[in-house]
Amino acid sequence: xxxxxxxxxxxxxxxxxxxxxxxxxxxxxxxxxxxxxxxxxxxxxxxxxxxxxxxxxxxxxxxxxxxxxxxxxxxxxxxxxxxxxxxxxxxxxxxxxxxxxxxxxxxxxxxxxxxxxxxxxxxxxxxxxxxxxxxxxxxxxxxxxxxxxxxxxxxxxxxxxxxxxxxxxxxxxxxxxxxxxxxxxxxxxxxxxxxxxxxxx
Amino acid sequence: xxxxxxxxxxxxxxxxxxxxxxxxxxxxxxxxxxxxxxxxxxxxxxxxxxxxxxxxxxxxxxxxxxxxxxxxxxxxxxxxxxxxxxxxxxxxxxxxxxxxxxxxxxxxxxxxxxxxxxxxxxxxxxxxxxxxxxxxxxxxxxxxxxxxxxxxxxxxxxxxxxxxxxxxxxxxxxxxxxxxxxxxxxxxxx
Numbered sequence: 400x401x402x403x404x405x406x407x408x409x410x411x412x413x414x415x416x417x418x419x420x421x422x423x424x425x426x427x428x429x430x431x432x433x434x435x436x437x438x439x440x441x442x443x444x445x446x447x448x449x450x451x452x453x454x455x456x457x458x459x460x461x462x463x464x465x466x467x468x469x470x471x472x473x474x475x476x477x478x479x480x481x482x483x484x485x486x487x488x489x490x491x492x493x494x495x496x497x498x499x500x501x502x503x504x505x506x507x508x509x510x511x512x513x514x515x516x517x518x519x520x521x522x523x524x525x526x527x528x529x530x531x532x533x534x535x536x537x538x539x540x541x542x543x544x545x546x547x548x549x550x551x552x553x554x555x556x557x558x559x560x561x562x563x564x565x566x567x568x569x570x571x572x573x574x575x576x577x578x579x580x581x582x583x584x585x586x587x588x589x590x591x592x593x594x595x596x597x598x599x600x
Numbered sequence: 601x602x603x604x605x606x607x608x609x610x611x612x613x614x615x616x617x618x619x620x621x622x623x624x625x626x627x628x629x630x631x632x633x634x635x636x637x638x639x640x641x642x643x644x645x646x647x648x649x650x651x652x653x654x655x656x657x658x659x660x661x662x663x664x665x666x667x668x669x670x671x672x673x674x675x676x677x678x679x680x681x682x683x684x685x686x687x688x689x690x691x692x693x694x695x696x697x698x699x700x701x702x703x704x705x706x707x708x709x710x711x712x713x714x715x716x717x718x719x720x721x722x723x724x725x726x727x728x729x730x731x732x733x734x735x736x737x738x739x740x741x742x743x744x745x746x747x748x749x750x751x752x753x754x755x756x757x758x759x760x761x762x763x764x765x766x767x768x769x770x771x772x773x774x775x776x777x778x779x780x781x782x783x784x785x786x787x788x789x790x
Contacts, residue, residue, distance in 0.1 A: 488698075488708040524712065529669045533710035537735040538675045 434559075434582045445507045445560045445583045447485035448494070449539075452560075454478045455588040457552040459595055464528045465521070467547045473594050475515060475548055475556065478525060482539040485565070485577070491522040491531045493563070493577060496544055502561070505578045508544070509559035511585070517546035552592045560584045634754040636747065643764045647746075649757035652692050652720070654746050656761045657682040657727075661773045665731060666781040667714035674733045677774060678713065681744055681763065684788060685726045692720040696750035699732040700760075702741030707732045718785050728785035739770045 419425065437443055442451045456476045460466040467474055477496070483489050496508040498516030510516055524531050525541040534540055561580035568574045601609075641647035646655045660680050664673040679699065685692060695717065699707040709715050713731040720726035734742070746759040765773065 486704060487706040524672070527670055527672050527712075529667075529672055529712045531710060531712055533708050533733075535676065535707050535710075535733040535735070536705045537738060538733060540675055 435584045437560075437584045437586045439586060439588050441586075443560055443584050443586075444484070444562070446562045446564070447483060447489060447577055448507060449482040449484055450494075450507065450560065451480040452477065452558065452586055452588065453480065454591070455556045456591040456593055457548075458593045461523075461543075461545065462528055465523075465545060469547065469549065472547050472549045473552060475517075475546055475590075477544040477556070477558075477588065479542045479544060480539055481534065481542055483534045483536045485536055488533045488535050489577070491534055491542075494522055494534075494542065494544060495520040496546065496558070499559075502559070502580065505563060505576070505580060507561050507563065507580075509561060509580075511557035511559050512553065512555075514550060515548045515553060515556060517548075520544055520546035552594055553590050556588045556590050558586050558588065560586065636753040636756050636758040639757055639759045641759065641761045643761070645761070647759040647761060649748075649759055651688055651690075651748050651757065652695070653686045653688070654759045654761065655684045656744055656763065657684055659763050659765065659773075660778075660780075661776045662731075662778040662780040663776055664779050665713050666779055667712070669712065669714070671779065672712055672714070676733050676735045676738075677776065678731045678780070679734045679739065679742065679773070680780065680782070681730045681732070683728055683730060683744070683746075685720050685728070686724065687720045687722050687726065689722065691722050692726075692748070693717075694749065695720075696745075696747045696753075697730050698745045699734065699738075700743045700745055701734070701738035703737075705738060706745075707734055707738065714782055716784055720785070721787070725788035726785060727788040729782050731782060736770065736774050739765050739773055740767050741765065 440451060440453055442449055457473045458476055459473060461474065461476065465474060481494060493505065493507050495506060496510050496517050497504050497506045498510055499513060502509045522531050523529065523543040523545060525543040531540065531542065560583045562583040563577040564579045565575050565577055566579065568576050639647045639649055643656050646653050662678040662680060664671050665678055697709065709730055709732055715731055717728060742763045742765055744761045744763060747753040748756055
C-alpha cells in the first residue's frame with residue numbers, strides 16, 4: 400500500500416464501516432426476522448406463483464414411474480398447489496427446489512436443510528404421476544416436487560420461498576424473464592415416512 | 601509507469617468511451633422496426649406466409665388426454681386446435697404455436713400432452729392437433745399465433761388465427777368429459 404490514495408481510501412472505508420456498525424449495520428439478522436414463517440397449507444404469494452405447500456413424504460419409489468438412481472436412497476415428495484399468476488405459460492423448473500448454495504438460481508423454492516439438498520428435482524402432476532414442463536396462466540396445478548436424498552429420513556423439511564421479478568435479461572432488455580430471487584417466506588413441513596426402512600412406531 | 605503516462609492512458613480510455621458513445625448515438629439502431637408481418641385469418645381460412653400456409657380446421661376440448669404415459673388430466677380443459685400446414689421452400693421443423701386469449705395471456709403446449717410436431721415436409725399438407733391447457737375465461741376470443749421460430753419472429757411472417765369462440769360457445773366447450781388420444785402429426789390423406 401505505497402499509494403497514498405489507497406491509504407486514504409482504506410481509512411474512509413474503515414470509518415464508514417465503523418459508523419454503520421454503531422447503528423447496527425454489522426448485526427447478524429436471522430432469516431426468521433427478515434421474512435414470515437408460514438404454516439403448511441397456507442397460501443403464499445411468491446411471484447410468479449401463488450403456492451400452497453401442503454405435505455412432505457419420504458418414499459422409496461412412486462408407482463412404477465420414479466425410483467432413486469442410487470440403491471438405498473429415498474425420494475422426498477413435496478405436495479404443492481401452484482397457481483401461475485403471470486400472463487404467460489411458465490416452465491415448471493421455477494418450482495424445482497434448489498439447495499441453499501444454489502439459491503442464487505431463478506427458483507421459487509430453496510431447501511434449507513443441506514443434508515436434504517436436491518441435486519436434480521422433478522415436477523410431476525400429482526394426479527397422473529407424469530412430469531409437467533409447462534404451467535398455464537390462470538390454472539392451479541396439484542404438483543409433486545420430487546428429489547432423491549440419502550441417509551435417514553428427517554422428521555422435518557425446512558423450506559424457503561423466494562419471489563422472482565420479471566425483468567429484461569442482460570443481453571436484451573426486451574427479453575423478459577423471471578429472475579432475481581428474493582426471500583419471501585419460510586416454512587417447515589413435518590415429513591411423513593413411508594419408506595420400507597421405517598422402524599416400528 | 602510514470603504519472604504522466606498513467607494520466608495519458610486514462611484520458612485515452614475516456615476518449616475511446618466518448619467516441620463509442622457518439623457512434624452509438626449517431627446510428628439509428630433504436631429506430632429499427634423489427635415488428636413481424638401479421639397475417640390474420642379465421643377458422644377454415646388458408647393463411648399464406650412466406651414460409652408456409654396455415655389453416656385452422658377445427659377446435660375442440662377434452663377433460664383429459666390418452667397418452668403413452670397414461671391418462672393426463674388438467675386443472676382446466678385441453679383446447680385442441682386442428683391445423684393443416686403446407687411448408688414452402690424447405691421443411692418446417694420447429695414452428696412456434698401459442699394461444700393468446702383476449703386479455704393478452706399466452707399459453708404454450710406442455711410436452712406431457714404427447715403432442716409432437718416432428719417436421720413438416722416441404723409442399724405437402726401436414727396435419728397436427730395441438731393441445732393447450734386453458735382456464736374457462738381464456739376460451740372466448742382465443743387466437744392461435746403461428747410463427748417460424750419460437751425465439752425470433754423479427755420482420756418475419758406471423759399468422760394470427762381467430763378460433764371463432766363466441767361467449768355462447770364457452771359453456772359447451774367447458775362442459776366436456778371427453779378423453780382424446782392425439783394422433784402424431786402426419787401427412788394429410790387426400
